[in-house]
Amino acid sequence: MGQIRRQTLISSLIIYSGFLLGAFNLIYVLPRLLPVEYIGLTRLIQDFAAMLTAFAGLGFAGPFYRFGPYFEKYSKPGGNDLLQLFLIVTHIGVLVVFCVCYLFRADIIANFQVKSPLFSTYFYATFLFAYFFIIYNLLELYLFSKGQAILQSFTREILIRIIVLALTLLTFYFVSLRQFVWLYAGHYLIPVIILVIAIYKKYPSPIGVGITRTTKRLLPFMSKMASWGIVQTIVSTGVPVLDTLVIGGIIGLKGVAEYQIMSYVSTLVQVPVRATISILGAQISQLWMQSNLSGIQNVYQRTSTNYLAFGLLAVGVILPNLDLLNKITGKNIDIDFSIIAVLITARVFELSTGLSNVIIAYSKKWRYENIISIINIVLAIPLNIFMVNRFGMIGAAYTTLILLVTMFVIRMIILYRSYNFFPFSVPTLYLLGMFAVLFGILLWLCNIQSGWYYRLILSGCFALVFIVAVVKLRISKDINIVVETILSKLLRINIKT
Template identity: 25%
Template sequence: MGIIIKQSIRNATLTYLGIGLGLLSTIFLFPHILGAEKYGLTRSLIAITTISSQIITLGIPNTILKFVPTLEKDQGVRSQFFRRVISPSIFILIIYVTSFFFFESHWLSLYADSPLLEVYLWLVIPMVFASTTFSLFSAFIKASLDTVFATFLQDVLLRILILIFLVLYFFDIISFPHFMLGFVSAYLINMLILLAYSLSQKYYLLSTSNAYSSFDLKETFTYSFFAFFSGFTMILVSNIDLIMVDMFEGLENAGIYALAMYMGTVITVPRKSLAKIIHPILTKSFNENNLDEIKRLYTQSSINQLLFSLIIYVGILTSLDDLYRILPIEFSEGKPIIAILGLAYLFDLATGSNGQIIITSKYFKFDFISSLILMIGAVLLNYFLIPRYGLMGAAIATATSVGLYNLTKTIFVWFVLRIQPFKWHTLSIIVLGIVCFYLGEFLNIGGHPILSITIRSVIIGTTYLGIAYMFRLSDEFNTTIEELVVKLKSNN
């Protein structure tokens, strides 16, 4: 578990730095500089790009994560494997670009109520190309247990680049059309840097080596097909609501919803930092038939994700009024959306790495059926609820979909492996979170909203983490703190 904890801490540090930059731009800059409509435009383009990239990669990043650790470490063999498995993505990307321009009038008609999106919809093409390439190359690098640099690019540098173009637009150095071009170029720059890094680390992934390898392409592509639905399901459910809000309610409401959705998904950061390194470890454990290790990882992922995501959720809920005092008044409709989406993602995190366990096991085909049902259900729920209940309808549809999907996966893992992620500490963490929530509600600090948020967060966070450490609710958390104290003492 040492390598997991070590790289998880590094990934978490970078990811939280990215979250900090994201909060800075999301709360203080984007809404004030762009307004709801233009902010909605950028979020809609990202949502369309995210879904499109998932379709194009067709589960291949998961395939790379699963099979590369099992290959011999000869770079020629791995390069040959990489070239072969990405060939379907290249083919699908060509079809995607061709169909986009061939059916352009049809795609534009879907956004008749969003004229601004009609103007800039073509920017999806370079964004999809950059995102797809980044996803494929970063998967190989992560499969080699080299996860930190890709995390830096994705969570930190990308936000910095976009922030630079936003500031240039604010000072009228560039126009809005030029800002949009800069927005897209940030994705392309990120992609190019990752390609350069892969060469510098001697990941010659596109070399023409014909080194012999015994890997079974049929097995890998079969796995890709089924793994695709596992990754695509949550991507679709997490983005289709925003796209359909744009279609039914327009870009301004999409901007309001996107901001609330962003705040609601901030709590998923603990999973992001852990998931990037735990996947290859699970693959290795299944190959060795080490069920005890899998059970241990399952429980640890649940406890640690719940511990850290719950305090973030509580912190956000108790600071909502102050947060929306900072934002333009037009965004205030998003308050209840944050609470609903946050609760759904909290349950997702509490169920641990159930999805990763399924897709790295011999039962990975189960995701095909469950994911297909969920995707259809998510689209239908949004289709019927958004026209009737607006933004609240979208939030309820997404929360329902996420909740049912994770409940299904948890039950399935228990049924086939007889393991579940919960223990008594799970209940203790929930009780602690409830206590800290009421503590935050009791604190009436007043003054400037930023000062109020800061003081309240420090009090709640110190209380929560202090009690968690005192009662050793997470062995990994206590170990990390104790190691940090030892290092500080040794430095002094």
């Protein structure tokens, strides 16, 4: 776990820095330099492209992870052709999906023509975005399968946001809005080049070597898993962006921009997951290969406790300061407290269940994850359309909450009945009780006096007291080790919590 903690700590710092940079871009820079409709357009292009890449991957992301250790074990030195296989499959998928999308372009454009006419104008920009995006994801996944997370975290969380910031600033001086949209659509090319260079230097993978014996042996099993995995990939990628697509079609690009900002704020609570999921995913795959059930249960409970602790901490920092957020975004953007509160509640519940979806996906019960995915997408489409039509943007937030709670409860039941795995423990009760008391005091103090600076100080005090309490009660060994590491490096002395 030492290497995991080290990479997790570094990745978390990178992700936090990226989040702050992204918040600066989205909340401060974009509303001042771009029309609100163009902010919504960039999000709509990104989310529609994400849907295309979900289909184009043909479900091979799961098998790539699942069978990665087997390729490492059985391939001859310099003969691991897993990356080559994934490149071939991906380009076949891209060709098929782009052709289908082109054939049905009139029907797709018609859904956005009235409320989001700009998307219809720049529809083909989604193809460019989707291609570089899926190649980037492919290379990123390959490095993750090697247990490397730092470079990918930097390119995804820092570099891409620096590029977007630079493109946005260029609109103020040199670049027209039309040029900005097309440059934005192709901006993933730069991180793709960087990852290609990194793989070539550190993890060279043979290209053009033909099909190896390992691939011939494992491809039937990978294809079988991928046939189910394509549904899972479509759901895991499509459901999170479905609300944006529905809002774009029903409310318009201004609504997309506002919902994007509120959704972005709610994702702060998921920083630990984004920093650890790929590293822990590789570990869980190894544990399943070794049939180490006790090790998997240990990872399950520890991730549940760690993620929940961070999620509750984030709630106490974010919710009291939404007035400050409204002040920063300016008059053109409307921030709704209720929408952010509902979205954060959904994220925190998801965090509390640990890595249940990953554990099922890499187990012999992986078909259950695909069945859950089918149920999810079947419910998500009509529910989003109905709720957004009936209640507006908050309907999309309620849909997210309903779906996440339902799907993760099902996952918990499957893991408990199949393997006697359970995410919660006594520390979970301590966490919830302590948070309820401290957050109640925080809200009471916030109501005594108004002013964003007053609430900012109070939320900072809440964070300090919460962290100290978690450490002193020794709720999580991992959290204590991280705190010890940070304090030791800052103070240059050995600290024991």
